[in-house]
Amino acid sequence: MKRKVVSVLLSTAMAVTMLAGCGGNSGSSAAPSEAAPASEAAAPETAPSAEAAASEIASSEAGTEAAASGETISVGFAQVGHESDWRTAATKSVQDAFSAENGFDLQFVDCDNDSAAQLEAVRNFIQQDVDYIVIDPIVSTGWDTVLQECEDAGIPVIVIDRTIDDSDKYTAWVGSQFTNEGLAAGAWLKDYAAAKGMDELNILVISGTTGASAQLGRSNGFDEYVKAEGWNKLDEQTGDFTQEGGQEVMESYCKSYEGKFNVVVCQNDNEAFGAQQAMDAAGVSYGVGGDVVLISFDACTAGLQQVLDGKINADFQCNPLSGPDCASIVQKLQAGEEVEKETFMAEPWYVAESDLTSITYKNASGEEVTEDLIPVTQEIVDAAY
């Protein structure tokens, strides 16, 4: 009921906002920390759409109302699934941040990597009239209709991790610059190959869930180097961000491309673990001193241990701990404050050998950046997620 009142107020409030020129939510990405190479990301859009502005107003109205009543804030979280170590850490981060002690009533739905189930979960949250909806979108498209429904119901949506690319009807997003992760992997491989005197690169890619923005960004970023350097990318097949998927794809690669590849790129650590199992079984050596250079993304604890052990050559971190940022966005909305449309997580790059200390590349915003390559130590593994 309260949200219907908010919706009715929207058109007037929106007009006032637009006349006042408040649409200029420019430079809305959070300032990255210095230890955050990946967060020197593409500049976010400079102005939120009318819909986004409306949704911000809706959220402040709803927030003021909830705050005044001293009620618990109800939040529905439609999570991707449970496919990886990264995902486990991300779920815990959100659950911890939206705890009952912190004043939240969190409804958590594991969508098991099923996009239809995820849309249904969001619609159920609308029916339950939760105060806020948090979505980690399995795939980046197909969202506009359901986001419109959220907006019509006056429920602010916060997107975390993967992006929504076909609608801007959400209040805020917190996550990673996936294209920069892919570009950084390409830049590292170029320098590493030169340092090791590898004159021909024959590359196999095990990609993440097809259509997930994490997959699209990592593939597109890395492919820029494939094209520019004339590398031979033999194949790219999805391992769905799982260990089983990585193993299955690598088993088939080991048969189809026996003796023909010297680089394997896995788009997350769990796929890399599966690929290692398959290469072990096929008698293919990888990592430092091996026949195959193994590249991974995520840098979870087990992944970094593999880097420390020289079994993964380089691991490009993706930070899953967005729960506190996400909860702080909700708190700000509750207080009626404006929030940044985009917040980028801080992410370093980790390597097994210490001869290369940095990479320089043109990032997704077209800026030339130089970023550290961090050799993994036991302390780094112990501190990882």
Ligand code: GYE
């Ligand atoms: O890299 C992978 C997970 O969306 C960034 O999803 C996330 C990816 C992460 O399953 O491990």
